[in-house]
Amino acid sequence: MAIALMGMTLAQPAWADAPQDLRLLAERGNTVAQTLLGLDELTGQDMPKNEAQGLLWLRRAARQNNKQAQYYLGLAYDRGQGVKTDPREAVSWYEKAAAQNFAPAQNNLGFHYKDGRGVKRDPARAARWFEKAAALGDQAGQTNLAQLYDTGVGVRRDPAKAVEWYAKAAAQGDAVAQSRLGTHYRTGDGVPRDAALAAQWYRKAADQGDAYTQDQLGTLYATGEGVPKDDAEAASWFAKAAAQGEVDAEKQLGGLYSSGQGVSQDPAQAAYWYEKAAAQGDEVAQTDLAVMYDAGRGVKQDYGKAAYWSRKAAQAGDPVAQTNLAILYYYGRGVPRDAGQAASWFAKAARQGAAEAQLSLGLLYQNGEGVNVDFTKAYVWLALAAAHGEAEAATARDALAARMA
Numbered sequence: 001m002a003i004a005l006m007g008m009t010l011a012q013p014a015w016a017d018a019p020q021d022l023r024l025l026a027e028r029g030n031t032v033a034q035t036l037l038g039l040d041e042l043t044g045q046d047m048p049k050n051e052a053q054g055l056l057w058l059r060r061a062a063r064q065n066n067k068q069a070q071y072y073l074g075l076a077y078d079r080g081q082g083v084k085t086d087p088r089e090a091v092s093w094y095e096k097a098a099a100q101n102f103a104p105a106q107n108n109l110g111f112h113y114k115d116g117r118g119v120k121r122d123p124a125r126a127a128r129w130f131e132k133a134a135a136l137g138d139q140a141g142q143t144n145l146a147q148l149y150d151t152g153v154g155v156r157r158d159p160a161k162a163v164e165w166y167a168k169a170a171a172q173g174d175a176v177a178q179s180r181l182g183t184h185y186r187t188g189d190g191v192p193r194d195a196a197l198a199a200q201w202y203r204k205a206a207d208q209g210d211a212y213t214q215d216q217l218g219t220l221y222a223t224g225e226g227v228p229k230d231d232a233e234a235a236s237w238f239a240k241a242a243a244q245g246e247v248d249a250e251k252q253l254g255g256l257y258s259s260g261q262g263v264s265q266d267p268a269q270a271a272y273w274y275e276k277a278a279a280q281g282d283e284v285a286q287t288d289l290a291v292m293y294d295a296g297r298g299v300k301q302d303y304g305k306a307a308y309w310s311r312k313a314a315q316a317g318d319p320v321a322q323t324n325l326a327i328l329y330y331y332g333r334g335v336p337r338d339a340g341q342a343a344s345w346f347a348k349a350a351r352q353g354a355a356e357a358q359l360s361l362g363l364l365y366q367n368g369e370g371v372n373v374d375f376t377k378a379y380v381w382l383a384l385a386a387a388h389g390e391a392e393a394a395t396a397r398d399a400l401a402a403r404m405a
Helices: 019-027 031-043 051-063 067-079 087-098 103-115 123-135 139-151 159-171 175-187 195-207 211-223 231-242 247-259 267-279 283-295 303-315 319-331 339-351 355-367 375-387 391-404
Strands: none
Touching: 019 031, 031 051, 031 067, 051 067, 067 087, 067 103, 087 103, 103 123, 103 139, 123 139, 139 159, 139 175, 159 175, 175 195, 175 211, 195 211, 211 231, 211 247, 231 247, 247 267, 247 283, 267 283, 283 303, 283 319, 303 319, 319 339, 319 355, 339 355, 355 375, 355 391, 375 391
16 A cells, blocks of 8 residues: 655746745745745755754645645655654645645545544545545555455455556556556456466566566566566566565575576575575475575585474474474484474374375374374374375385284
8 A cells, every 4th residue: 555755746947946046935925935945955855954944834835725735744744754753633734635636645645544544444435535546647546546446445346446447557657556457467357367468567567676576577487477488587587576575586586596497506595595585484485494404405404403494384384394393303303302293293294284294194103103002093194195195105004904904
């Protein structure tokens, strides 16, 4: 959800290039000059920064009903620029500018009603303000209104209307709208599914530096969805997104360095990017990083770190990590040997359908390791693992059945 910040530039009259002329006109009561002078002093643009004086000029213009000054005064209270942050005061000034059909103020007012900042939360009222701004061509208002239609907040969910407003904002260059429009074409939500169009809109947002979209574009190139499959191009986009801290891109880039797809194989780089993603909580990256520490691939072998990262992912519910942590407990690598803990983690993974864990849990029940001997449970888990394609499980199941006969 986008609030319009200092992105709007006032049209500068010819006389505004001369600070002395600007100040003279401001002192004579010209509200445009007062607003321009206030902004210059508030931000330190074109003259020494003086927030207090800048706010004084904005107030003088705002009290004379200059809508731009009212908007920027509201923005100052929103951002705590030269004043203590005060959402209520911000809303008060936005309302004055919005009443004069000033679209950026209408958009920001919608933002406040949506989130309940300075006013009682009212998504329906937020939608009305966003619609006013959108109808005046404000791209932030168009994007925000589209997001409400996308999510059904404040309005009935309507993917087609979401697409309509995203398209208007996207045509004006709004990166968020371009990205969301790409996703709608990719999924066929509100429009006929068109992966090629999705890629085109993703490319526009990605070229503007949007990290999430760079990651999504990388995925399209990695899978050949809407574009020719190109691992090198995928790696390039993942790298751009990863450099901005996009967690999925960090993980994907790690995978490419691990396998040597689109880049020269480099286990150390793979571990580096996996660790970046793992630190942000990505379970797959945590699991893959743990495997690298266990094997000493790309990093110095460290069973303690293997156990640490396996546990992180296992506690988040990743069945592969749960299986790996169970193995570490069974053999005592990086943790004290504990067959009971091994059985517990195998059980968690087995219940999620992990065939290797089902096989291992079946064998523990058969042999009474970490659990009491229970041939019935052993048979059930071995049969499930066999059904999932574990050949060893089928052999063990049949041998156990012979013993139980």
